[in-house]
Amino acid sequence: MLVVGTRFGLxxxxxxxxxxxxxxxxxxxxxxxxxxxxxxxxxxxxMQRGVTADPRAQALVRALRAALT
Structure with missing residues (x-):
């Protein structure tokens, strides 16, 4: 069971x-x-513990969002 509500497609x-x-x-x-x-x-x-994104990946996503705005 995932921590948040999720929808799947294909x-x-x-x-x-x-x-x-x-x-x-x-x-x-x-x-x-x-x-x-x-x-x-x-x-x-x-392998990291848990199913959430690695903190390094989260930092990269934040940088990507900042670059796009």
Missing amino acids: GYMLHGPGSFGHPGRGGSLAFADPDSGVAFGYVTNG
């Missing part, structure tokens, strides 16, 4: 109109927003 989590992605066990994270032309992927070579 195997991916649906986050908003047209956007999709999925966190992975160990801290990996990938998502895309075709409407804005943005895609992001982060893969680690070590």
Whole structure:
């Protein structure tokens, strides 16, 4: 059971109109927003505890958002 409400479509989590992605066990994270032309992927070579994104991935996503605004 995930910590937050989640919708799935064709195997991916649906986050908003047209956007999709999925966190992975160990801290990996990938998502895309075709409407804005943005895609992001982060893969680690070590396992982290939990199913939420690695703090390093979260920092990269914040930097990506800042760069787009």
